[in-house]
Amino acid sequence: xxxxxxxxxxxxxxxxxxxxxxxxxxxxxxxxxxxxxxxxxxxxxxxxxxxxxxxxxxxxxxxxxxxxxxxxxxxxxxxxxxxxxxxxxxxxxxxxxxxxxxxxxxxxxxxxxxxxxxxxxxxxxxxxxxxxxxxxxxxxxxxxxxxxxxxxxxxxxxxxxxxxxxxxxxxxxxxxxxxxxxxxxxxxxxxxxxxxxxxxxxxxxxxxxxxxxxxxxxxxxxxxxxxxxxxxxxxxxxxxxxxxxxxxxxxxxxxxxxxxxxxxxxxxxxxxxxxxxxxxxxxxxxxxxxxxxxxxxxxxxxxxxxxxxxxxxxxxxxxxxxxxxxxxxxxxxxxxxxxxxxxxxxxxxxxxxxxxxxxxxxxxxxxxxxxxxxxxxxxxxxxxxxx
Amino acid sequence: xxxxxxxxxxxxxxxxxxxxxxxxxxxxxxxxxxxxxxxxxxxxxxxxxxxxxxxxxxxxxxxxxxxxxxxxxxxxxxxxxxxxxxxxxxxxxxxxxxxxxxxxxxxxxxxxxxxxxxxxxxxxxxxxxxxxxxxxxxxxxxxxxxxxxxxxxxxxxxxxxxxxxxxxxxxxxxxxxxxxxxxxxxxxxxxxxxxxxxxxxxxxxxxxxxxxxxxxxxxxxxxxxxxxxxxxxxxxxxxxxxxxxxxxxxxxxxxxxxxxxxxxxxxxxxxxxxxxxxxxxxxxxxxxxxxxxxxxxxxxxxxxxxxxxxxxxxxxxxxxxxxxxxxxxxxxxxxxxxxxxxxxxxxxxxxxxxxxxxxxxxxxxxxxxxxxxxxxxxxxxxxxxxxxxxxxxxxxxxxxxxxxxxxxxxxxxxxxxxxxxxxxxxxxxxxxxxxxxxxxxxxxxxxxxxxxxxxxxxxxxxxxxxxxxxxxxxxxxxxxxxxxxxxxxxxxxxxxxxxxxxxxxxxxxxxxx
Numbered sequence: 001x002x003x004x005x006x007x008x009x010x011x012x013x014x015x016x017x018x019x020x021x022x023x024x025x026x027x028x029x030x031x032x033x034x035x036x037x038x039x040x041x042x043x044x045x046x047x048x049x050x051x052x053x054x055x056x057x058x059x060x061x062x063x064x065x066x067x068x069x070x071x072x073x074x075x076x077x078x079x080x081x082x083x084x085x086x087x088x089x090x091x092x093x094x095x096x097x098x099x100x101x102x103x104x105x106x107x108x109x110x111x112x113x114x115x116x117x118x119x120x121x122x123x124x125x126x127x128x129x130x131x132x133x134x135x136x137x138x139x140x141x142x143x144x145x146x147x148x149x150x151x152x153x154x155x156x157x158x159x160x161x162x163x164x165x166x167x168x169x170x171x172x173x174x175x176x177x178x179x180x181x182x183x184x185x186x187x188x189x190x191x192x193x194x195x196x197x198x199x200x201x202x203x204x205x206x207x208x209x210x211x212x213x214x215x216x217x218x219x220x221x222x223x224x225x226x227x228x229x230x231x232x233x234x235x236x237x238x239x240x241x242x243x244x245x246x247x248x249x250x251x252x253x254x255x256x257x258x259x260x261x262x263x264x265x266x267x268x269x270x271x272x273x274x275x276x277x278x279x280x281x282x283x284x285x286x287x288x289x290x291x292x293x294x295x296x297x298x299x300x301x302x303x304x305x306x307x308x309x310x311x312x313x314x315x316x317x318x319x320x321x322x323x324x325x326x327x328x329x330x331x332x333x334x335x336x337x338x339x340x341x342x343x344x345x346x347x348x349x350x351x352x353x354x355x356x357x358x359x360x361x362x363x364x365x366x367x368x369x370x371x372x373x374x375x376x377x378x379x380x381x382x383x384x385x386x387x
Numbered sequence: 388x389x390x391x392x393x394x395x396x397x398x399x400x401x402x403x404x405x406x407x408x409x410x411x412x413x414x415x416x417x418x419x420x421x422x423x424x425x426x427x428x429x430x431x432x433x434x435x436x437x438x439x440x441x442x443x444x445x446x447x448x449x450x451x452x453x454x455x456x457x458x459x460x461x462x463x464x465x466x467x468x469x470x471x472x473x474x475x476x477x478x479x480x481x482x483x484x485x486x487x488x489x490x491x492x493x494x495x496x497x498x499x500x501x502x503x504x505x506x507x508x509x510x511x512x513x514x515x516x517x518x519x520x521x522x523x524x525x526x527x528x529x530x531x532x533x534x535x536x537x538x539x540x541x542x543x544x545x546x547x548x549x550x551x552x553x554x555x556x557x558x559x560x561x562x563x564x565x566x567x568x569x570x571x572x573x574x575x576x577x578x579x580x581x582x583x584x585x586x587x588x589x590x591x592x593x594x595x596x597x598x599x600x601x602x603x604x605x606x607x608x609x610x611x612x613x614x615x616x617x618x619x620x621x622x623x624x625x626x627x628x629x630x631x632x633x634x635x636x637x638x639x640x641x642x643x644x645x646x647x648x649x650x651x652x653x654x655x656x657x658x659x660x661x662x663x664x665x666x667x668x669x670x671x672x673x674x675x676x677x678x679x680x681x682x683x684x685x686x687x688x689x690x691x692x693x694x695x696x697x698x699x700x701x702x703x704x705x706x707x708x709x710x711x712x713x714x715x716x717x718x719x720x721x722x723x724x725x726x727x728x729x730x731x732x733x734x735x736x737x738x739x740x741x742x743x744x745x746x747x748x749x750x751x752x753x754x755x756x757x758x759x760x761x762x763x764x765x766x767x768x769x770x771x772x773x774x775x776x777x778x779x780x781x782x783x784x785x786x787x788x789x790x791x792x793x794x795x796x797x798x799x800x801x802x803x804x805x806x807x808x809x810x811x812x813x814x815x816x817x818x819x820x821x822x823x824x825x826x827x828x829x830x831x832x833x834x835x836x837x838x839x840x841x842x843x844x845x846x847x848x849x850x851x852x853x854x855x856x857x858x859x860x861x862x863x864x865x866x867x868x869x870x871x872x873x874x875x876x877x878x879x880x881x882x883x884x885x886x887x888x889x890x891x892x893x894x895x896x897x898x899x900x
Contacts, residue, residue, distance in 0.1 A: 227758050227766045230747075234755060237744045244703060244733060244741055245809065246724035246759030305746050 014176040020367060040351040041299050048321045056328055069205055072168035072324065081208030081321035082108075083290050084313065085267040087259030088219045089311040090291040091300060096256040097155060098304030099162025100292050106173020107261055108268030108284035109148045113177040115140030115269055116186040119193065127189035137196075140263040147173070148261015152254035170288070177280030186278040197273030200343055215263065221257075229307075232256060236304035263333050265350045293344060294319050299351065319344075399424045399587060400476075400556055405454035407440055415442040418454075418613045420606055422556060422587040427578060429598045430591050432608035432856055433631055433689060438591055441608065441698035442558055444480050445589075447471040481561040485545055487534035489528050495548050497632050523547050523577055525604075539570030543577055550581060557581065558589045562599060564690060575601050588661075593690035594871055595893065597625055609633050624893035632856055632889060633687075639708050654679065657848045660700060663668045663709035669695040672709055673874040675867065676850045677817060682839060684859035685852045687869030693852045694736050696869065697819045699725045700850075701733040726761050732810035736821040736852070737800070742806050745795035749787050749805055750776040756809045779808035783838070788852035789833040800831035807838070818842065819850045822860060836862055856885055870894050 052059045052072065062071040086104050093101045118139055121130035129136075147169055154165035200207055223229035234242040235252045244251050267287075272278045296302055297318055298311030319340075327340050349355050400422040407415040415437045422428050432438045443449045447465040456463055458474060465471050468478075485494045492513050493500075501511045516529035525543045527536055532708040533544065542562050549557055563571045578588060578601060590602060598605065598619070604675070605622060607614040607630045614630050622630075658677040666668055670692040677683060685693040699707050702720035711718050713729045720726045723733070735741035744752055754772045762766065768776075776790040783804045787797055794805055803823060810818060812884070822837065824832045839862050843849055853859050859866065868891040876891045 171409060186561060225766060226763050230751060230755065230758060233747060233751075234744050237746050238740075241735075241741050241744055242755075244723050245737060245756040246722075246727040247755075248722070248724065 021380055023367070037299050037308060038311055038314065039299075040347075041318065043309050044297065044316055044347050045318045045321065048318060048325060052321070052325055052328070055325070064204060067202075067204055070190040070201060072328075074206065074209065076317065076324050077209045077212075077321050079205040079324065080317050081206075081212040082267040082271045082284065083287060083294060083320060084212040085215050085263050085270070086284075086287055086291040087294040087312045087316040088215060088309065089263035090288075091295050091298070091307050091309060092219075092256040093162065093260045094292070094295050094300065094302055095236045095304055095307035096253050098163045098236060099155070100288070100302075101151060101166045101257065101260050102258065103147065103151060103166040103173055103286050104264040105167035105284035105287045106169055106177065106290060107144050107264035108271055108287070109174050109177035109278075109280040110142040110147060110180070111140040111265035111268035112278045112283055113180040113186075113270035114143045116182055116188060116272065119188050119190070120186050121164070123188060124184050125187040127191075129192070130191055131245075133192060137269060140269050141262060144261045144263075144265020144268065145258055146261070148258040148264070149254070151261065152257030155257060156250040156253035174280055180279060181278060188272075188276055188278070189287055193273055194276055195273070197270045197275070208270055208274065211266070215266065216309070216313055219259075219263075223309060228252075228255070233306055237306070247288060290308070290319055291316075297344070297347060297351075340351050392637055399459055400444065401457045402441075403455050403457070405441065405444060405456075406452045407444055407449060408452060414609055415444070415451075415611045418608065418611070419616075420613075421616075422589060424555070424587050425582055425585045426603045427582055427588045427590050427601055429605045430589055430608070431598065431605055431627065431631055432614075436608040436631070437611040438608055439560070440611070442478065442560065442589070442591070445471070446476060448557065456478060469772070472552050472554070475555035476558070477552055477555060477556070477741075478558040478560065479542070479545045479549050479556040481564055485533055485541060485548070488532065489543055490530050490532055491520075491536065492529035494533050494544060494860050495519060495529075497548075499552075501873040517545055519551060523550070523580060525577065538571065539566050539573055542574060542650050546574075546577060546581075550586065554586065556589070559590075560591045561593070562590075563592060563594065570842050571597065572884055593688050595627065595688075596871060598627075599624065599650055599715045601768055607631055619657035621826045625890060628688075628889045628893040629886075632885075640818040656712075657714055658700060659712040659715070661706065661710040661712070663699055665695055665699040665704050665707055665709055667796070669704070669872065670699060671873040675700075675874070679816075679849065680846050682843045682849045682851050682862050684863030685850060685869060686856070686859060686866055687892055689854065690872075691869040691892075692872035692874075693869050694821050695872070696867075696874065697852065698735070698820060701731055701819055703733060703735075724759060725812060727756065727815075730814075730816035731819070732756070732813060732817070733819045734803075734810060734821060736825075738802060738806065743794050744803050746793055748791045749780070749785070749797070750790040753779055753808045753812060754806050757812045761814055775812055776808075779812065782811075783808055784834070800827040803827055803835070804831070807835070811842075815847065817848045818854075821852045822849075822854065824853060824855070832858070856888065860885065860888075868892055 019067045049238070056072065058214070059072045062069055062074060064070070086108075089104065090101060093099070118131040118136035119129050119133070120126050124129075151162075151166050151169065154160045155162050158165075194206055196211070198207060203210075223232075231242075231247055233251045234247060235243070235249045239249045242252075264284075268283060271283050292302070294315035295307075295312050298308060298313070298315030298316070299313075300307045300311055322340055322343055323336065326336055327333075331339055402418070402420040405415050405418045405420070406413075418437065418441060420430075420441060427581055430438050430441070440449065444451045445465065447467045447470050450466075456465060459515070463474060465474060465476070469479075489497070492515075494514050495516050499509045501515060502508055503511070513529045520529065521526055522547075523543070525540065525547060527544065533541060536544070546557070546559070546562070552698065562574055566574065575597075578590070582588060590598075592598060602619050604616060604618055605627065606616045607627070609631065610633070614633075617627075656676040656678050658675070660673060660675040662672040662674065664672040673696060675696075685696065687693050695704075698704050699709075700711065700720075702722050702725065705721075707720070711720060715718075718725075718729060720729065726733070728802050739745075744755065747755075750772050753776045754767050757775075758767050773790055779785065780787060780790070785797075785804045785808065786801050787805075794802055797805065823839075824835050827835070836858060839849055839851060843864075851859065851863060858882055863883065864880055866883050866888060868873060868876040868878065868888060875894055878887055878891065
């Protein structure tokens, strides 16, 4: 009996030694992979996709229906469009200020309302444009920029905490939008209006996907081709040091908020075009929370400083993928947020520094305790032999 | 009666053979200190002398490695700040540690409010507060909110709070550093009052005038060791300063200098300040000329306004008054960027808080100032930036794993070199180096000193601040001396020796010695 126990113990200790060797070989590449800042966001996205492949075998199928690409992936990318655009702006705001812009949803509503007002004039439902389409888009975007500028002035020049400063438009924004549209939902029946949010005739890809990717590219270029990215990170890491090396911290902060406002305007126009109407009570509802989450899921620090646009993009798609997956698993819409929250809690905890540190310590402890314990087992084995 | 004289003869609080070390540094070595009842005892020393460590040992923030503390002859153990308070030792720190949004009375009794039936007895508290304030001659209303009081009153309330915890010994850590002359007088009145009522006070300050005005005895520390304990009336200012700096006046000899003799030619100075001052009165208006190819040292004790002076040239603090000429042209410099564009560079004293961008890479830290100078749209390409970074890593022999290493993972000396590289890259004509060698290993220190001399020989004008006298004497061709936030003198090449500098820093009666 004892001999069996000893053999089992020996077997295990051998197994552990093999495991250790394997680990020591793999350690450097593993550390490289997991040390990369995008490791966890990518891991999460992969996990969500794997889950989808298991539950829906036709996940990767893409077909053309009614002249449009359709399938799971195009639909996730389409639905993530507005969130993705908003997330880009949110990334900059969080990086530069360590705070968040809560007012992006209401800014979407304001921008869309201005656009709708110009297009429909005094009519609530019409298919004739009262003003040039381009002019209406421009005014809508301008409204977004102005809202962003308001937030920017509050935060950078008046030194109000970003959350409080943007709470003003968060509270008032939808009412302002209703004021513009006289409290009515505006229906824009002209098919041209749907170009932005649905499809441009002849193009087989949803415009939302194209526009959101276009802005990903634009913002990436803005950050990489100018030194805006470096400025934003410097100001976010250490405002007073940034000032002493000659950066205008206030102007950089202001700019980030203006860009965020502009992008919210774009998202507003895309969103309202998608449904062919302007409903300021619904448009971009609670999108700010998803955007903040997307930034966090992308491995960006919410206390400002370094940021990664790629991370945020992955974050935004991950959130949308989770939502779509849950729907595909027949989760009831009113239960959706519970499951979403559960998944996000797990992800956020797993990517937190403390958790990572604990895991590292745990692994180290296991590895360092094994040689001792294996020696012990032989000693114990020796004793039992004597017995 | 007999007992009272005993108290005065025998120190009430004695610390013997105190030693304390931290990993890598020995902060205190065999230090003795004693405090009588009813005296004001100055604890003096330059940066890193061990004053605050000694105070923290006494108040239980740190535990000592060796030595003993005796209170009225009885050996005591102070385990924590709370414990120190129980033993009757209270501390008031430089920054007021009170709650600005509570009332004066609430602050005085916070955590030990008079209670009746479990609730705070507000009336009783206010009455007690009124009594306490009257007793100490503090003109504040107990129901006023604390932040409506001036800083001096707040400081006095902090003292009152400390005294109220039945304190026998009071430690005042630079209580006067942010006060004006009138406010200082009021604090002193309060201190004298406490002294008369038998409280022993340890007073830490950088202002020599104040020491001579109010203190009875002085204990001087240097590099964690006790220099000595003196009666104020027996120690001249000159002796005090030389003891703090560690140079005996008798033995002073001019050090051989590596510096080249640079005679400022009769050309327009690169920088000329006329009546310049920071608007917040951190430094009195001063005149200054800086020429090409010279290293000008700024000497003075800590808190003498050295940093504030150079910061006002660079536009580091808002609202500057007075006139500044750059290469003879009148310039208004309101923000660092305009200073950089005029060819200035500034290495700040506090590397962590104002220097490094900790999470960014070495490369980004090096190019950031040049990038700011160029503007946002003319981005320095990755390739170019890597070239610059490599160049300066080699030039200054910065020890880093690579250009992409986050700067926070470098050692202090190498971080400092990164900041130097950042400024050299902008090719400045006038460099302000505020304590560039602080907290840096000896090897790097000499490297930086050599670099300073080399830069000057290349024609740059350098303003150099250091707490180490030797270092400045070795490198500077001219010395501006500061005392109590005022420029008090300027020593040219032939006059730069330690005794002269110390005499000028000590000022006043020092020259009569």
